[in-house]
Amino acid sequence: MNSYRQKKFEYVTNKYQNRGRLLISCNDKPGIVAKVSQWLFEYKANIVESNQYSTSHTDGLFFMRIEFECPDFQKRYSELKESFHEVASSFKMDWQLQSASNRKKTAIFVSKEDHCLQELLWNYERGELYTDIAMVVSNHETMREFVESKGIPFHYIPVTKETKPEAEKAQLELLESNEIDFVILARYMQILSSDFVTRHPNRVMNIHHSFLPAFVGAKPYERAYERGVKLIGATAHYVTDELDQGPIVEQDIERVDHRDSIEELKRIGRSVEKSVLARGVKWHLEDRILVYGNKTIVFD
Template sequence: MSSKIRQRIKAFQEEKKNRGRLLIDCPDQPGIVAAVSQFLFEQGANIIESSQYSTNPEGGRFFMRIVFECDHLKAKSKEIEAAFEATIAHQFSMDWDFTYVFDIKKMAIFVSKELHCLLELLWEWQNGDLMTDIALVISNHEDAREHVEPLGIPFYYIPANKDIRAEVEKKQLQLLEEYDVDFIVLARYMQILTPDFVAKHPNRIINIHHSFLPAFVGAKPYERAYERGVKLIGATSHYVTNDLDEGPIIEQDIHRVDHRDNVEDLKKIGRSIERSVFARAVKWHLEDRILVHRNKTIVF
């Protein structure tokens, strides 16, 4: 990456060196918020943001996201996690995760010929609105290279089709391991991933689909929307599962169209929706705002 972006990331890490986040998923019962707040207080932490949601106060699931500040957090993090696991987490049967804002997530971008979602992410990243390390870009076409390499981001051209999918994914997985990637975004990467690939990255692959799901799953959604005469088109960003375009939805948006709009008009309008929806979903993932429950998401 460029020296300017590298310096910005280092400045951000220094500024946020004492900031952490705690995500919680557990059976709902009285006393959870009080117990977690008391625990953080005893660790010398100050809560600066807290959000919670219950699916059903009686017998449901409870979800919580807390942002806190704590002096010398990096040095104390393992001690805090161990104490939390032994006390609060055990008491309330919690699935939980501490994350640290200074620990910048590494992202891999997969892209094909349609570049608008990739370019949106690159712009947001250069502008400082996506605080991430874009570790590499992988594409089955060469079109994106000229936009990626000048920014100091490694670009890998790996031709792909259904006949060589296993070989392609082996190369991709090797690169993801080599670059120590935390999550993957599919910026209009027009290839279906195998179950083995998806299983290695549960809830860590974000896709953008060019329709308002569950309408028009799969290929050519704008063409099918035009044939159906829809009055609204949209885009959906979701986590990838083995069911095509049916993973947990992170974000969606729509735009009104009418009988005057042909297929190309729909595509042009849709690209704008795709860019904004995708960027928001990626940003929320980076900020640890998303909890997955079954095939749904809670976004704080």
């Protein structure tokens, strides 16, 4: 393991050993915050960060993310879960209790383009993405050397029209046997099957190289050029069954003008893509994204 990352991770693991994260969604009604914070207080927990959001009164949904410090959090984790179960039941909550010192296990899927992968690994090596990148999967051998030089396993799984089902089976087996929590499509350029996607709801994040919903599908820069737009963008989103229609996590744009060729648009776009994806990934790893219908709530 890269020693800089190692030190940083050890520092974070140690610093966050008593830190928990509670994610809640339920129907809105008075008393939720009182009940939850009272429960935290009973465990002598101190709230470090708290975000909440209620939708309009028509549907009246309530979402909350609380980060807290609780003495002996690790030791009492099961007890806390059990105890919170009762609080949750009375409000019919969907909820999760996460340990902030746990690292999610991540797999990155790439094709031949390396900019998003480079950005993720650079942030990873600096210890800024608190995760374990367990593997990189690709349908090309191009990135093997680079990935392996970082000490990360590289799996080459070629994909053709004919072998796609078989290839996906191999991918799914890799994900399962390695207990992967989070899949990042860092310009993977292949459409995943409905089966693959529905098995990992809100756990596969893609970077699309346009400002969605403009230029859904293939060749967005070519079409942006054709249309003569003055800004190009990128969109990080969770992958769903419908192409480029999943919940949007983050977007950004860069200014272009008439002098920029398609090649230039791609060059400028790469820089937007990589930073948009890196932001989205960071938020996911810190449990900052709640999905609601086809939208995201980002407690950044």
